[in-house]
Amino acid sequence: MPTINDVARxxxxxxxxxxxxxxxxxxxxxxxRARVQAAIAxxxxxPHAGARxxxxxxxxxxxxxxxxxxxxxxxxxxxxxxxxxxxxxxxNHDVLLLTKDEGTAGLERVAHSTMVDALILMDIERDDxxxxxxxxxxxxxxxxxxxxxxxxxxxxxxxxxxxxxxALRHLAxxxxxxxxxxxxxxxxxxxxxxxxxxFLTGFLRASADLGLRTATHPTxxxxxxxxxxxxxxxTELPGLTALVVHNEEALRxxxxxxxxxxxxxxEDVAIVAICPRDVATSMPVNLTSIDIPAHDVGTLAVETxxxxxxxxxxxxxxxxxxxxxxxxxxREIPPSHR
Amino acid sequence: MPTINDVARxxxxxxxxxxxxxxxxxxxxxxxRARVQAAIAxxxxxPHAGARxxxxxxxxxxxxxxxxxxxxxxxxxxxxxxxxxxxxxxxNHDVLLLTKDEGTAGLERVAHSTMVDALILMDIERDDxxxxxxxxxxxxxxxxxxxxxxxxxxxxxxxxxxxxxxALRHLAxxxxxxxxxxxxxxxxxxxxxxxxxxFLTGFLRASADLGLRTATHPTxxxxxxxxxxxxxxxTELPGLTALVVHNEEALRxxxxxxxxxxxxxxEDVAIVAICPRDVATSMPVNLTSIDIPAHDVGTLAVETxxxxxxxxxxxxxxxxxxxxxxxxxxREIPPSHR
DNA sequence: TTGAAAGCGCTACCAT
DNA sequence: ATGGTAGCGCTTTCAA
Numbered sequence: 001m002p003t004i005n006d007v008a009r010x011x012x013x014x015x016x017x018x019x020x021x022x023x024x025x026x027x028x029x030x031x032x033r034a035r036v037q038a039a040i041a042x043x044x045x046x047p048h049a050g051a052r053x054x055x056x057x058x059x060x061x062x063x064x065x066x067x068x069x070x071x072x073x074x075x076x077x078x079x080x081x082x083x084x085x086x087x088x089x090x091x092n093h094d095v096l097l098l099t100k101d102e103g104t105a106g107l108e109r110v111a112h113s114t115m116v117d118a119l120i121l122m123d124i125e126r127d128d129x130x131x132x133x134x135x136x137x138x139x140x141x142x143x144x145x146x147x148x149x150x151x152x153x154x155x156x157x158x159x160x161x162x163x164x165x166x167a168l169r170h171l172a173x174x175x176x177x178x179x180x181x182x183x184x185x186x187x188x189x190x191x192x193x194x195x196x197x198x199f200l201t202g203f204l205r206a207s208a209d210l211g212l213r214t215a216t217h218p219t220x221x222x223x224x225x226x227x228x229x230x231x232x233x234x235t236e237l238p239g240l241t242a243l244v245v246h247n248e249e250a251l252r253x254x255x256x257x258x259x260x261x262x263x264x265x266x267e268d269v270a271i272v273a274i275c276p277r278d279v280a281t282s283m284p285v286n287l288t289s290i291d292i293p294a295h296d297v298g299t300l301a302v303e304t305x306x307x308x309x310x311x312x313x314x315x316x317x318x319x320x321x322x323x324x325x326x327x328x329x330x331r332e333i334p335p336s337h338r
Numbered sequence: 339m340p341t342i343n344d345v346a347r348x349x350x351x352x353x354x355x356x357x358x359x360x361x362x363x364x365x366x367x368x369x370x371r372a373r374v375q376a377a378i379a380x381x382x383x384x385p386h387a388g389a390r391x392x393x394x395x396x397x398x399x400x401x402x403x404x405x406x407x408x409x410x411x412x413x414x415x416x417x418x419x420x421x422x423x424x425x426x427x428x429x430n431h432d433v434l435l436l437t438k439d440e441g442t443a444g445l446e447r448v449a450h451s452t453m454v455d456a457l458i459l460m461d462i463e464r465d466d467x468x469x470x471x472x473x474x475x476x477x478x479x480x481x482x483x484x485x486x487x488x489x490x491x492x493x494x495x496x497x498x499x500x501x502x503x504x505a506l507r508h509l510a511x512x513x514x515x516x517x518x519x520x521x522x523x524x525x526x527x528x529x530x531x532x533x534x535x536x537f538l539t540g541f542l543r544a545s546a547d548l549g550l551r552t553a554t555h556p557t558x559x560x561x562x563x564x565x566x567x568x569x570x571x572x573t574e575l576p577g578l579t580a581l582v583v584h585n586e587e588a589l590r591x592x593x594x595x596x597x598x599x600x601x602x603x604x605e606d607v608a609i610v611a612i613c614p615r616d617v618a619t620s621m622p623v624n625l626t627s628i629d630i631p632a633h634d635v636g637t638l639a640v641e642t643x644x645x646x647x648x649x650x651x652x653x654x655x656x657x658x659x660x661x662x663x664x665x666x667x668x669r670e671i672p673p674s675h676r
Numbered sequence: 677t678t679g680a681a682a683g684c685g686c687t688a689c690c691a692t
Numbered sequence: 693a694t695g696g697t698a699g700c701g702c703t704t705t706c707a708a
Binding site: 044 | 451
């Protein structure tokens with residue numbers, strides 16, 4: 001492998017000139033630049049990443065800490081990862097993939113050994129045990145999620161409170177007054193990933209603001225869990241006309257159960273789902289949904305990391321505005337029936 | 339951040355001794371080792387990855403090139419990735435995540451700039467355009483998949499030919515004589531990812547060997563595609579009693595269609611699916627399946643890479659034996675009905 | 677506009 | 693069993 005010295009020699013310049021041609025951090029005459037670039041191309045020169053990192057204290061690598069359990073959210077995680085890698089490349093960075101399993105030790109390992117310039121972490125819990133370590137690192141972090149104490153840490157996520165409010169406003173606007181929430185599994189609440197709480201908070205507040213009758217229910221996985229949730233909601237809220245479903249996994253069993261019970265969607269029950277677009281559109285009924293904008297969130301996380309590295313101003317808490325796509329699972333209740 | 343020199347000073351030894359304590363490449367007296375380790379712990383020393391890479395020509399990083407399109411196979415890809423990262427960590431390596439989108443340029447970039455010691459590539463096509471580049475790299479590669487010309491390149495995959503034969507043997511053993519193959523989408527065949535061909539080859543050969551009547555059909559995505567495939571198979575093979583399904587996405591629509599048509603599984607139609615275990619067990623009918631052992635394949639890929647790096651012997655083509663899990667979608671045809 | 681040279685923090689060879 | 697030290701291939705300051 002040729003080195004910068006080989007290139008310098010071939011081009012008849014000093015190594016520093018080659019370096020400056022590469023980095024653009026110094027004006028270079030057009031002809032010198034041309035000679036250097038020709039030499040680079042001819043020799044097939046590529047700067048040695050380790051040498052660069054050592055000399056410049058920059059690795060051009062981002063750590064992405066992902067929950068790599070085999071989970072229901074797999075598609076969403078993949079969308080985040082794809083967005084992060086793609087966005088990182090547009091900023092000339094690569095991505096080192098860590099599992100959440102490694103915990104605090106993993107972060108510290110890659111940070112302390114100077115393998116990465118910044119970290120992006122997914123699946124942040126309310127009182128995430130990694131937060132103290134994150135605060136101590138010399139590299140900046142961007143969290144995808146919102147822990148309880150996020151002072152001084154950059155966080156990016158969908159605004160789940162606003163999402164809940166948006167779902168209820170949509171349904172209320174269609175004349176629905178009795179609305180049930182099919183929530184995430186108890187495991188999600190226990191894991192304290194805060195999106196569940198934030199959604200619930202927004203749901204309850206909007207319910208009060210809009211003067212709705214609502215009931216909420218966490219949902220155990222599997223058809224049995226969904227059946228139980230539906231039964232409880234029906235009991236607590238007789239005559240409910242709409243459901244908000246914040247649980248991807250529950251969608252299909254829910255639709256099956258409703259069909260089996262002879263309850264049509266949207267004629268008898270309206271549904272707003274919170275899930276990735278392609279999940280909403282691959283169901284037996286094309287579901288009106290609020291998208292989980294994994295791509296945007298991932299891209300924004302990378303952009304935030306880049307700003308932090310450049311010492312540019314960042315908003316430390318960025319909650320993306322939800323947007324609702326109307327499809328076929330909500331219909332207007334005629335005023336006479338309200 | 340403390341350096342190796344700081345540690346050496348604190349422990350009253352030379353930097354090289356610290357280095358040897360770290361690497362274990364030289365005998366060190368117990369007491370010296372203890373002093374050095376105490377100094378390391380006290381100072382919170384972590385070797386600088388770039389400096390290490392520069393001095394030793396080893397990065398302890400593996401590249402994982404994954405197809406990060408948002409695809410049907412997402413869960414399988416995640417399982418590969420998880421296995422690779424986990425296995426890499428047990429060998430003290432980290433994983434740099436690249437997208438297949440970057441193509442040959444991406445491989446060359448990370449290889450030429452010495453960011454990685456070896457590469458693991460997924461989603462290999464029959465005449466993969468990256469193969470020539472892969473052969474030229476100074477770093478070894480391990481392919482997950484089997485291209486047409488794989489001479490001299492380490493490849494790891496499920497033995498899809500054997501998988502097809504296993505599926506047919508199982509069904510034949512249960513008395514089935516007319517068996518249809520619900521294949522992958524035409525897009526998969528066009529993309530020339532060879533697992534589709536290999537499965538088909540194995541299917542046709544075993545069909546002949548076992549004296550079966552079979553028909554095969556690629557399957558367009560969506561319920562309509564599955565409906566068309568099923569109709570064609572029924573036409574080509576009237577009275578078929580079993581289906582082999584090599585298409586995850588088709589499974590649910592297929593089961594829905596069969597139910598709608600009043601054809602019971604397994605009483606009227608037996609099914610063997612080729613898919614991850616959790617997909618097979620999350621269907622309305624618990625499906626007898628041949629697992630795609632993503633975890634094993636990923637782990638083996640890493641192990642193979644490690645052997646290559648250590649200049650140990652490797653088998654260049656490792657096709658893992660398929661295994662079939664009996665569940666509820668195949669039943670014995672009574673001899674009187676065969 | 678360009679060059680010279682001092683590091684960056686390690687590893688591994690050559691000594692002892 | 694341990695130490696000294698010359699690089700590894702860059703970046704960046706200081707000089708011109």
